[in-house]
């Protein structure tokens with residue numbers, strides 16, 4: 001190989017290495033630690049089962065974490081910046097939360113059929129993100145829980161209609177509740193299905209949407225319903 005060929009070869013190889021590094025390297029979605037989807041330190045932040053009261057006394061929901069710091073960063077990278085590699089990690093964390101919360105309720109998780117219901121996204125959000133991001137979470141959760149011997153199905157029966165803009169743009173539980181009220185629709189009659197319904201959302205802030213989801217499912221015939229989320233904002237007293 002001549003000198004010119006050799007230097008061309010070296011340049012080409014360096015270029016290939018650079019491209020490979022750009023394509024393959026990634027940092028933790030929460031803290032940018034190298035070569036991790038979610039690093040162990042950040043994953044620990046999601047291994048809780050926090051309880052949050054929902055407005056209107058419709059019940060409680062439970063979160064893997066409080067919505068702040070690296071947790072917030074990881075969820076926003078996943079939700080709004082297309083980091084779909086987090087799907088599996090988040091689904092496994094939510095599956096663990098599911099077994100913890102259901103067992104805590106004394107429901108006997110292994111003897112009870114569960115129906116996971118992805119929290120609805122508005123049509124504009126789905127268009128912006130290119131997908132209904134809670135749906136792949138519930139499907140991966142169901143797969144993991146069924147592999148563990150539970151009886152878990154997924155019913156994407158909640159639709160959000162006539163709501164525009166991002167949820168964080170509405171301030172205050174009362175105004176958000178008014179804005180959402182009447183827009184969560186259940187697409188199926190659930191009477192006769194005695195499974196425990198588990199609504200799965202990514203972030204619960206005021207709890208207005210989650211509360212509407214639980215109420216709508218009850219109105220459609222669901223007996224027992226609970227809400228789960230990757231992260232909640234703490235109640236004021238927390």
Ligand SMILES: [Zn+2]
Pocket residue numbers: 028029030031032033038039040041042043070
């Ligand atoms: Zn991290």
